[in-house]
Amino acid sequence: MAFRFNFSIDENESSEPDTHGKMDLQLCSPKHKRESTEKSKQTADTVADSSPEVGTDKQQDETPSKKKFCLKAAKEHSIPENVNKILENKVMETVSDLYYINISGAEMTCLDGADEEGIVSQSVSSHSDLIPGIYEGGLKIWECTFDLIDYFSEAEIQFTNKTVLDLGCGAGLLGIVALRGKAEKVHFQDYNSTVIDKITLPNAVANCISEGSGDNRKTSKPPLKRPKKAEYVPDVLTKCRFFSGEWSEVSQLLLSSNKPFSKYDIILTSETIYNPDYYSALHDTLAQLLDKKGRVYLASKVHYFGVGGGIYLFEKFTEERNVFRTNIVKIIDKGLQxxxxEMAFKDSS
Known part of the structure; x- marks a missing residue:
């Protein structure tokens, strides 16, 4: 289902697919994502020597170690006063009862000069969905995101009055689900500022539209009314904050900020453990930002070919750190396993 925002909501004649795997969006399997990493190895080798190496057989057998790599500075992205402008001329689609921006359209806009980081042109020229230290895949929606969304419903995860972080958010769908679940605060983080500005923020705004929102919204039917100006629920959007940059840099920004900050009750993250070189930064970020009684919900492939990461390797890494207890609460055997x-501090109840 696709429709265009231009201070109004238009609907295409096409019908929405019934399953995730057939959606008309750039939904990519983790295998494709990591195979593309192998294809981009030559490009990745041109990154500074401090950047993580990928695609070596040796690395797949190594225990993750804390390697030095270029730290991308953290930045908080402000929400424009005129939120209508964020969605102007944007083509939006729906999936899992959520709005999301059409990725192809966003990429075309970026290629026309709206991408200060140049990640789209580099991704296109290198035929890669992942360039370590430059672009970490946030312009795509990966299938584990939907695994986690399904799990929220199955396990009846409650977001009401919780503070939530969508870590490595990309499209931000996990955080948006929490927002619609009446979370008190939802923060979004992605490595790339382009992803936040061109994908995450528009998606969050689109899902804060009052017309058609709430329990009465139907996945197959976007709002039929076409207001001259979209109406928003301001108290919902003000619950959100948006950050770009490397994990440890974002943690430092949050912890040292003059703005009030309380640690997160829930941290959501999907397909962020594909590269073992990032495990230390991810683990430390979770340890620094999670409330002592909080929970982390992490979705991942069992193994990422060509990069060497995976759920059991990260589980072993976490056990060796002896900070968190882990529990694999669901296994999906369809296609790539x-x-x-679920993660929690060992000394929590």
């Missing part, structure tokens, strides 16, 4: 992991 995937898992949902």
């Amino acid at each position: 995937r898992c949902i992991m």
Whole structure:
């Protein structure tokens, strides 16, 4: 289902697919994502020597170690006063009862000069969905995102009055689900500022539209009314904050900020453990930002070919750190095996 925002909501004649695998969006399997990494190895080798190496057989057998790599500075992205402008001329689609921006359209806009980081042109020229230290895949929607969304419903995860972080958010669908679940605060983080500005923010705004929102919204039918100006629920959007940058840099920004900050009750993250070189940064970020009684819900493939990461390797890494207890709460055997992991501090109840 696709329709265009231009201070109004238009609907295409096409019908929405019934399953995730047939959606008309750039939904990519983790295998494709990691195979593309192998294709981009030559490009990745041109990154500074401090950047993580990928695609070596040796690395797949190594225990993750804390390697030095270029730290991308953290930045908070402000929400424009005129939120209508964010959605102007944007083509939006729906999936799992959520709005999301059409990725192809966003990429075309970026190629026309709206991408200061140049990640889209580099991704296109290198035929890669992942360039370590430059672009970490946030312009795509990966299948583990939907595994986690399904799990929220199955396990009846409650977001009401919780503070939530969508870590490595990309499209931000996990955080948006929490937002619609009446979370008190939802923060979004992605490595790339382009992803936040061109994908995450528009998606969050689109899902804060009052017309057609709430329990009465139907996945197959976007709002039929076409207001001259979209109406928003301001108290919902003000619950959100948006950040770009490397994990440890974002953590430092949050913890040292003059703005009030309380640690997160729930941290959501999907397909962020594909590269073992990032495990230390991810683990430390979770340890620094999670409330002592909080929970992490992590979705991942069992193994990422060509990069060497995976759920069991990260589980072993976490056990060796002896900070969190982990529990694999769901295994998805369709296609490439995937898992949902729950994490909590060992000294929490």
